[in-house]
Structure formats: C-alpha cells, structure tokens
Amino acid sequence: MDEKEVQKDLADAILSYDSVAAEKAAKAAIKMGMDPLNAIEKGLSPAIEDVGDKFEKMEIYLPELMLAADAMRTAMSLLLPLIPKDKAVSKGTVVIGTVQGDIHEIGKNIVSNMLMASGFNVEDLGVDVKTATFVEEAQKANAKIIGASALMSSTIGSQKDIIDYLTSMKIRKKHAVMVGGGPTTGQWSKEIGADGWGEDAATTVKLANKLIKRK
Amino acid sequence: MSFADRFRVMEPKDFMNDSDRKKIHDAALNVLETTGIKVHSSVARESLKRAGAVVDEDTNVVKCPADLVGALLKKIPSKIVLAGRTEEYDLPLDRRHQYHTTDGCGISVWNDETKTRRKSTLEDIRKTAVLGDWMPYLSIYEPMVVAHDISSKSHVLKGLETAMENTTKHIETESTTTPEEARAQVEMAAAVVGSKDELKERHYLSAMVCTVSPLILDEGATDAAMVWAENHVPVHITGMASMGLTGPATIAGSLVVNHVETMALACAMQAHEPGSPLLYGSVQSSMDPKTGAYNSGSPETILISIGNVEMAKFLDLPCSAGGIGGSSRIPGLRVSIENSVLCSPLITAGSEVMNGIGLADGSTLLSYEQMMLDHEIVGLAINSQKDIEVSDEAISLDLIKKVGIGRNYLSEMHTLKRVREFYLPTLWDMSSFESWVEGGKKDLFAAAGEKAEKIISSHMPEKLDASVSNKLKQIVKDF
Numbered sequence: 001m002d003e004k005e006v007q008k009d010l011a012d013a014i015l016s017y018d019s020v021a022a023e024k025a026a027k028a029a030i031k032m033g034m035d036p037l038n039a040i041e042k043g044l045s046p047a048i049e050d051v052g053d054k055f056e057k058m059e060i061y062l063p064e065l066m067l068a069a070d071a072m073r074t075a076m077s078l079l080l081p082l083i084p085k086d087k088a089v090s091k092g093t094v095v096i097g098t099v100q101g102d103i104h105e106i107g108k109n110i111v112s113n114m115l116m117a118s119g120f121n122v123e124d125l126g127v128d129v130k131t132a133t134f135v136e137e138a139q140k141a142n143a144k145i146i147g148a149s150a151l152m153s154s155t156i157g158s159q160k161d162i163i164d165y166l167t168s169m170k171i172r173k174k175h176a177v178m179v180g181g182g183p184t185t186g187q188w189s190k191e192i193g194a195d196g197w198g199e200d201a202a203t204t205v206k207l208a209n210k211l212i213k214r215k
Numbered sequence: 216m217s218f219a220d221r222f223r224v225m226e227p228k229d230f231m232n233d234s235d236r237k238k239i240h241d242a243a244l245n246v247l248e249t250t251g252i253k254v255h256s257s258v259a260r261e262s263l264k265r266a267g268a269v270v271d272e273d274t275n276v277v278k279c280p281a282d283l284v285g286a287l288l289k290k291i292p293s294k295i296v297l298a299g300r301t302e303e304y305d306l307p308l309d310r311r312h313q314y315h316t317t318d319g320c321g322i323s324v325w326n327d328e329t330k331t332r333r334k335s336t337l338e339d340i341r342k343t344a345v346l347g348d349w350m351p352y353l354s355i356y357e358p359m360v361v362a363h364d365i366s367s368k369s370h371v372l373k374g375l376e377t378a379m380e381n382t383t384k385h386i387e388t389e390s391t392t393t394p395e396e397a398r399a400q401v402e403m404a405a406a407v408v409g410s411k412d413e414l415k416e417r418h419y420l421s422a423m424v425c426t427v428s429p430l431i432l433d434e435g436a437t438d439a440a441m442v443w444a445e446n447h448v449p450v451h452i453t454g455m456a457s458m459g460l461t462g463p464a465t466i467a468g469s470l471v472v473n474h475v476e477t478m479a480l481a482c483a484m485q486a487h488e489p490g491s492p493l494l495y496g497s498v499q500s501s502m503d504p505k506t507g508a509y510n511s512g513s514p515e516t517i518l519i520s521i522g523n524v525e526m527a528k529f530l531d532l533p534c535s536a537g538g539i540g541g542s543s544r545i546p547g548l549r550v551s552i553e554n555s556v557l558c559s560p561l562i563t564a565g566s567e568v569m570n571g572i573g574l575a576d577g578s579t580l581l582s583y584e585q586m587m588l589d590h591e592i593v594g595l596a597i598n599s600q601k602d603i604e605v606s607d608e609a610i611s612l613d614l615i616k617k618v619g620i621g622r623n624y625l626s627e628m629h630t631l632k633r634v635r636e637f638y639l640p641t642l643w644d645m646s647s648f649e650s651w652v653e654g655g656k657k658d659l660f661a662a663a664g665e666k667a668e669k670i671i672s673s674h675m676p677e678k679l680d681a682s683v684s685n686k687l688k689q690i691v692k693d694f
Contacts, residue, residue: 061504062505062507063504103427106460106507153390153579182509182579183322183579200506200507
C-alpha cells in the first residue's frame with residue numbers, strides 16, 4: 001500500500017463518517033512511517049473541507065457533520081502527538097463552555113466538535129462554567145478565542161459577565177469572545193460588546209476563522 | 216354558560232392503541248430501572264431514596280424499579296381544577312375541556328412598523344396580562360416575557376405580581392430557577408386565595424418545570440418542583456426532548472425519553488409529597504436537520520405531541536402536552552400558518568392545556584399582533600372541536616316539517632335562539648371589499664396591533680383587594 005492509497009483511505013473514512021475506518025487508516029499511516037503532517041494535510045483536511053462544503057449546500061445534515069467530525073478527531077488523536085511542537089498544525093486555541101448556572105451542553109458540544117474538526121485546538125470546559133474559570137483557562141491555554149454558550153434567558157447575562165471580567169482585568173483585547181445559544185441574538189452580542197455571535201455551529205466556525213486571524 | 220363551558224370540546228379521539236402505549240411505557244420503565252436518570256436536586260434524590268429508589272451519590276444517578284414507579288404514580292390525582300383568582304375562571308381538567316395559555320418566556324418585543332426587536336420590560340407583562348384578561352379564548356395567563364428593567368433577582372416575582380394584579384385568570388409561572396423563588400411565589404398565591412392551606416385546595420397558581428433531555432433533572436428547577444409539590448401547586452412537567460438531538464430521531468424513541476423524564480419527576484414529587492398535583496406535559500419537537508435548532512412548527516412536532524397526549528391517557532393524568540408557537544424568526548404569516556396546523560389535531564387527541572399564544576422565534580419574541588392572531592386561531596380551533604349535539608331539540612324534526620319545501624329558517628324562534636351559539640371571529644368582520652378600501656386597506660396584522668392597543672388602553676381587569684396588593688408588594692420587596 002502506498003502513501004496515496006492511505007491518504008485516500010483517510011479521506012474516505014471521513015467522507016463515509018466512519019470512525020473505525022479513520023482509526024484503521026491513521027494506524028496504517030503511522031505503521032508505514034508516513035509523515036503525519038502529510039496524512040493530515042493530504043488525507044484528512046481536504047475531506048473534512050469537502051464535508052463542510054456539502055453541509056453548506058444542504059446536501060448533508062447535522063448528523064453527518066457530527067459523525068465526520070468524530071472520525072476526524074479519532075484520526076487526529078493518533079496523528080497529532082507524533083508531530084513535533086514547532087510544526088503545530090492547529091489554527092489556534094479556543095476555550096469553550098456553557099456559562100455559570102446553565103447545564104445545557106448540546107449546542108456547545110456541536111460547536112466544540114466542529115471547531116476541532118476544522119483545525120482548532122479546543123479546550124472544552126464543560127457546563128456551568130464560572131466566569132473566572134473561562135478567563136483563567138483562556139489565559140492558561142493562551143487562547144485567542146473564548147466561546148460562551150447559554151440556553152436560558154436567565155443565564156445569558158453570564159456572557160456579559162465574561163466580557164466585563166476581561167475588561168476589568170484589562171485583558172479585553174487579548175481574547176475575542178464569541179457568544180451563542182438559543183436566546184442569544186446578534187443584537188445581544190453587540191449590546192454586551194462581544195466580538196461575534198454564532199447563530200449556529202457552521203456560522204460559529206466561520207466566525208472563529210475570522211477572529212483567529214485578528215491581531 | 217360558565218367560562219369553562221367555552222372550552223368544552225368533544226370526547227378525545229385515540230391516535231394510538233393501548234398495546235402501543237404500553238410498549239412505550241415498558242421501554243421507559245426499562246430505562247428508568249437500568250440506565251436511570253441523573254437527579255441534581257439533593258432534595259428529590261433523598262425523597263426518591265426514602266421511597267426505595269437506588270441512588271448513586273457519586274454520580275447522582277437514580278434508578279427506580281418498575282413496581283416503585285407504579286406505586287408512586289398511583290398517588291397522583293387524576294382530575295384537578297386549575298383555579299382562577301375568582302371561581303368564575305376555574306378550569307376543570309376532566310378530559311373534556313381544552314385550554315390555552317399565553318406563551319413564555321420571551322426576551323424581546325416586535326415592533327412591526329420598524330421591523331425591529333426591542334428588549335422586553337415589566338410594562339409588557341402588564342399589557343399582555345390586561346390583553347389576556349380580555350381575550351375570551353385565553354384560559355391561562357403565563358407572564359410572557361422577561362422584565363429586563365427589573366433586577367434578575369426579583370424579575371420572576373415582579374412579573375408574577377404584575378400578572379396577579381392585571382388578570383383574574385389562572386396563572387402559570389414559568390421561569391422559576393430556585394426553591395426560594397418558588398417559596399416566595401407560593402406566599403404570593405396564598406395571599407391572593409387567603410392562606411397556604413386554601414392554596415392547597417384552590418390551585419390558583421401552577422408552575423412549568425422543564426426536564427433536561429436526555430434523562431436529567433436539574434438542580435434549581437427540581438428543588439423548586441419539590442416546593443411546588445409541598446404546597447400542592449400543580450406542576451406542568453415539560454420535557455423538551457428534540458427528535459434527533461436530545462432524543463432519538465424517531466417519534467416512538469423520543470416519546471420513551473420524555474416518558475422516562477416525566478415519570479421520574481412525577482415520582483420524585485410523589486415520594487416527596489404524596490398526592491401533589493401535576494400535569495403530564497411536554498413541548499417536544501424535531502430538530503432542524505441543518506442546524507439542530509428547535510423546530511416547533513414541524514409536522515413531527517404535531518405527531519410527537521399527540522404521542523405525549525396518548526401517554527398521558529395511558530397514565531390517566533391531566534395533560535398539558537404540546538402547543539402552538541411556530542419557529543419562524545419573525546411573527547406574521549408563517550407563524551400563523553404553523554399555529555393553525557398545530558392547533559386542531561392536539562385538541563382532537565385530548566391535550567387539556569396547550570401552550571403558547573403570542574410568541575414567535577422559538578418562544579423568545581413577543582408580538583402583540585401575533586398574540587391577537589393566535590387568539591383567533593385558538594378560538595376557531597376550539598369551536599371546531601365541539602360536541603355535535605343530537606338531541607330532539609337539535610334535530611328539530613317538527614321545525615323541518617313546518618318549514619317544509621323551498622322556504623327558509625330565518626324567522627324561526629329556534630333559529631333566533633340557536634344562532635347565538637355560532638362562533639364569531641374577534642379579529643375580523645365579514646364586511647365587503649368596499650368597506651375594507653374605505654377603512655384604509657388595513658392589512659390584518661396591522662389591524663390586529665391596533666385592536667390590541669385599543670383593548671389594552673380600555674379594558675379594566677378586576678382589581679385585587681388593596682390589602683392583598685400590599686402583601687404582594689411586601690413579599691417582592693423582602694425577597
């Protein structure tokens with residue numbers, strides 16, 4: 001089996017939403033001594049981009065997207081540790097979580113998965129995350145972006161708290177803050193001074209791509 | 216005719232047979248006994264443990280054997296009355312009435328002239344309560360929005376106080392997230408009906424409590440549910456498992472998830488306070504396959520809500536499943552189309568309380584115009600589900616013979632009397648095209664808004680006794 005065949009297997013695994021096949025192909029790549037960067041850049045990445053395009057055109061739905069992201073993560077978890085730190089392939093780090101007082105996690109998990117799949121290093125803090133924890137973890141991970149999710153009208157205020165906290169610590173410009181979740185709106189995001197609103201998972205990834213390029 | 220008679224509908228029709236209902240029930244019992252449900256409320260866990268459930272204190276997962284579930288469910292009253300501020304507005308839940316609530320809990324308000332949204336305030340609760348008090352086909356008022364101009368600590372109580380002041384109808388509270396908030400609201404309802412003991416008999420206040428799907432009862436709302444139970448405030452258990460997202464992508468599968476959650480909270484309440492009233496609720500839906508968003512206007516939403524009604528029938532419990540409230544981002548035509556389709560099948564199936572007049576965008580956006588349109592939809596739906604009376608007087612054989620061939624029934628006493636029972640729209644009349652032109656060619660949506668404004672400025676709800684008002688104010692102030 002040559003490198004091209006393994007790259008095709010990696011891509012096919014993503015395109016058929018198959019984590020088991022992705023694991024098998026990643027292991028094959030490692031066994032044959034393929035440069036892991038090659039496996040990612042020529043096998044996995046074009047395939048996940050293809051999945052993203054199909055989703056944009058509504059040829060596929062959210063479950064396909066999630067399963068493709070799972071397959072991507074499975075292969076990445078085997079390949080990434082083999083890449084030297086100075087050759088990092090991550091677009092950058094996003095610290096993400098559901099705000100204090102709120103335990104709804106599905107929307108946040110979808111976004112988290114899709115960010116990972118599109119090449120971000122994601123630190124998922126889980127649910128009911130304290131305002132200070134968002135900021136501390138973002139600093140620790142040197143994250144350029146903080147993602148705060150809230151599903152309840154009674155908890156969206158915590159998104160503003162994160163921004164106020166950053167401002168009071170005089171580090172507002174260090175971390176871009178994106179907000180999302182059922183009761184949030186673009187208007188709300190502007191009102192609280194967030195850097196952007198993720199209406200759904202796909203637009204949040206686009207937003208993250210934009211924010212990560214900001215200086 | 217009493218207020219409740221207005222909502223009397225034909226006997227519910229079955230959409231599922233008992234064998235299929237039992238399959239869902241048995242699957243749910245299996246989940247409750249083997250997988251269990253995570254209960255974040257220590258009060259609920261403790262009560263369930265005392266009753267005989269298996270509780271893992273490390274994970275908060277509670278497992279209930281089927282016989283325990285059966286024994287606890289038997290304690291729930293099968294028929295209750297949701298009381299108004301006065302008896303005139305009492306609403307029996309006896310499987311023969313169908314009631315609608317206002318929707319809650321929005322966060323913004325639509326301005327149709329500028330096509331923009333603004334933040335909701337306490338004044339919106341007052342205005343919608345006045346409008347709701349007037350609405351002949353609104354049975355239950357639920358504070359419709361978050362009052363952004365009130366501190367988050369007391370906005371739920373202030374909203375309830377405003378509702379109590381401005382409508383005599385039954386009130387359902389929605390956004391309670393702590394037991395303290397529940398206790399204060401119990402004090403307020405007790406002040407209106409006379410005492411906490413009287414409140415146990417007269418259910419003037421009921422409360423919506425949502426589960427978190429799949430298979431979680433959260434801490435604050437469940438702690439609050441225990442307070443509601445102690446005070447016999449009926450709880451609308453409102454699971455929201457969304458097909459494909461927080462429940463399986465099939466109706467039967469998502470019915471199982473909701474049935475587990477509903478039975479778990481019902482059991483916790485009965486273990487905590489045997490005989491406490493509750494309603495088998497739910498506003499389940501399907502997800503938008505593209506975004507995962509709540510898709511409350513889909514045909515699957517109707518079918519799964521009908522399934523919820525069927526499961527309430529299986530347990531012989533009062534039912535508040537499903538509701539109107541389309542998922543369109545803006546009010547208007549699409550919400551009205553969705554709500555029109557959503558409404559009737561659920562009444563036919565036998566949902567006794569349906570949520571939600573007046574909000575769009577997944578229950579977040581209040582529109583006074585939509586409130587008027589939804590009210591009209593509800594009026595039409597309820598009146599098209601009435602019993603078909605087949606008495607001698609209704610058959611009117613003698614009259615038919617008397618009028619005979621080729622004449623008409625217009626000037627008959629029988630007609631004069633019975634024509635009064637016909638439904639007349641509250642929002643539009645049957646006037647001609649010419650009179651519509653002369654009236655300024657108003658579009659229905661704008662006319663609805665104008666009518667709402669007129670009612671709000673002219674309708675005078677019956678006032679609360681001054682001493683009760685003062686008590687309410689004090690409770691809110693002390694909170």
